Amino acid sequence: xxxxxRSLTRGALAAFVLITFVACAKKEAEPEAATAAPAVRDxxxxxxxxxxxxxxxxxxxxxxxxQVWYVSNINGQAPQKDDNGYIVRLGANGETMDSLxxxxxADDDVTLHAPKGMAMRGDTLWxxxxxxxxGFDLTxxxxxxxxxxxxxxxxxxxxxxxxNDGGIYITDSGIAFDAKGAVSHPGQSQVFVVRNGxxxxxxxxxxxxxxxxxxxxxxxxxWMIIGFNSPNIFEWVIGAKETxxxxxxxxxxxxxxxxxxxxxIYSSWADSSLTVFVGGTxxxxxxxxxxxxxxxxxxARKLIAVPLFNDNRVEFWPIDEAPAPAAAPAPKP
Ligand SMILES: [Ca+2]
Ligand SMILES: [Ca+2]
Numbered sequence: 001x002x003x004x005x006r007s008l009t010r011g012a013l014a015a016f017v018l019i020t021f022v023a024c025a026k027k028e029a030e031p032e033a034a035t036a037a038p039a040v041r042d043x044x045x046x047x048x049x050x051x052x053x054x055x056x057x058x059x060x061x062x063x064x065x066x067q068v069w070y071v072s073n074i075n076g077q078a079p080q081k082d083d084n085g086y087i088v089r090l091g092a093n094g095e096t097m098d099s100l101x102x103x104x105x106a107d108d109d110v111t112l113h114a115p116k117g118m119a120m121r122g123d124t125l126w127x128x129x130x131x132x133x134x135g136f137d138l139t140x141x142x143x144x145x146x147x148x149x150x151x152x153x154x155x156x157x158x159x160x161x162x163x164n165d166g167g168i169y170i171t172d173s174g175i176a177f178d179a180k181g182a183v184s185h186p187g188q189s190q191v192f193v194v195r196n197g198x199x200x201x202x203x204x205x206x207x208x209x210x211x212x213x214x215x216x217x218x219x220x221x222x223w224m225i226i227g228f229n230s231p232n233i234f235e236w237v238i239g240a241k242e243t244x245x246x247x248x249x250x251x252x253x254x255x256x257x258x259x260x261x262x263x264x265i266y267s268s269w270a271d272s273s274l275t276v277f278v279g280g281t282x283x284x285x286x287x288x289x290x291x292x293x294x295x296x297x298x299x300a301r302k303l304i305a306v307p308l309f310n311d312n313r314v315e316f317w318p319i320d321e322a323p324a325p326a327a328a329p330a331p332k333p
Contacts, residue, residue, distance in 0.1 A: 046315035047303065048094035053101075055086075057307035059159075059255070060296030060314055061118040061125075063138070067092045069296055069305055070102070071314060072115035072127060079130060079156060079177050085112040087127070087136075092298075094305075094316055103141045110136075110143045117159035117294050119168065126168050128157035133170060133194060149199050155187035159214045159256070159294060163223075165238070168194040169202065171211040173228055185210070189227065191236070203236050205243055213256030213266055213294065226253030226266050233264070233277055249275050249282035255295030257304070265319065267292035267306060274306065274317070286317065 041047070056074035063070065069090040076082055086101035103125075105112035116128045124144060125136045131154040135145030149157065149170070156173040163169050174187030189211045193202040205211050209227035217224045217235070225234040225243065231251040234243040252270030259265070264277040265285065272292065274285040289306055296305035306315045 041321070043321045046317050048316040049313060050090055050094040050096065050316075051313045052096050053088055053098070054307075054312045054314065056309060057293065057312065057314060058114075058116045058309060059118050059294035060305035060307050061120065062296050062298040062305070063120060064298070064300065066138070068097065069094070069314075070118055070125065071307060072118055072294075073101075074114040074116070076114070077177070078114050078116075079175075081113040081130060083111060083113055085115040085129065087112075087115060087118075087125075090314070094314065103136050103143075111146060116157065117161075117170070119160040119162050121162045121166070121168065126160050126162075128160050128170055130157060131155060133157070133160070133168065133199070145197070147194055147197060147199060149192060152192065152199055152201060153187060154192065156210075157192075158212050158228075161214050161216060161223075163193070163216060163238070164218070164221075166195070167202075169214055169223065170194070170199075171214050171225065173210040173212055174207070175210050175228075183229075185229075191223070191225065202238075203240070203243060205234060206230065206232075209234075212254050215256045215258045215264070217258045217262070217264070218260070219262040224256060224258055224264055226256050227251075228253060228269070233266075233282070247277060247280040247282060249277060254293045255306075257295050257297045259297075259319075260299065265295065265297075265304065267295055274304070285319070289315070 057071050059072045061070045071088050073086050075084050083105040085105045087103040089097045089102045118127050123138045125138050127134045131150040133147040137144050154172045156175045158171045158173045161169050170192045172190050174189045175183050176186050185208045189205040189209045191202040192199050210229035212228040213226045215224050223236045231248040233246045235246050236243040250268045250270040252268045253266050255267040257265050272289050273287045275282050276285045291309040293307045293309040302319050304317050304319050
């Protein structure tokens with residue numbers, strides 16, 4: 001029904017104007033989640049920020065086919081089996097997409113306690129969940145698999161990656177937390193591989209290294225692994241009995257990606273940084289990132305997604321955009 005101003009009483013007109021105003025205000029507020037890039041960017045601000053709908057975000061994963069980011073949310077304590085974890089989708093520029101989580105432990109037909117690392121193989125999203133690997137259909141969000149790694153003594157599954165052999169590789173930090181939050185290492189720092197639905201131990205790392213990020217390093221045909229409780233950058237060649245150490249960094253390692261050119265970029269809780277590792281040396285790329293967890297990466301845009309675990313936020317940074325330099329020191333005479 002068309003509404004003419006003449007047919008409205010003064011009160012109704014005021015309400016109509018108010019509603020229109022609110023609607024306009026709402027419309028203008030919408031792009032907040034995805035800040036448009038100005039012509040000249042300030043390299044010290046993220047390209048996009050997403051700060052709504054997230055609760056203890058641990059991992060971000062880019063899906064180039066669907067042009068969405070997946071964000072795993074622990075929603076509470078990292079080791080707690082509370083079945084309240086969830087996964088949301090964000091648009092390519094970090095826009096909030098889901099009014100309800102895409103995948104939610106709160107649903108009766110989903111079990112998801114504290115989701116961390118994620119990887120895609122075909123149409124399935126594989127998610128590390130304390131001592132199990134959960135599989136979800138990427139179109140429907142329905143749970144399609146649950147693989148129990150508790151019999152292999154998994155205690156803190158962390159990152160997931162697909163190998164060039166088709167195996168699903170999962171790190172186990174092997175850590176536990178007591179009632180006061182103190183960390184102990186009752187489990188083994190190790191990597192599992194799942195083939196045809198069957199998990200086995202792939203390799204064990206030094207006991208207290210707390211294996212965290214894992215990424216396939218194609219140029220070297222090997223895995224790269226970092227530990228939350230180690231400054232070492234580990235390498236593991238499939239079939240080798242042990243890992244080797246490629247170099248060191250600040251420690252507190254979490255997310256890890258390896259670029260096509262062989263550069264590795266990882267997040268560090270120790271110095272709140274993104275750090276680049278190349279030629280055996282770690283160099284700070286960017287600081288000021290509080291509790292930076294498992295990184296997502298879109299190679300087409302060279303855009304890195306950093307979930308800030310304790311800040312309930314995901315920041316998107318172009319990787320090859322250098323931070324504005326601090327004031328240069330005066331040249332020495
Ligand atoms: Ca449930
Ligand atoms: Ca992690």
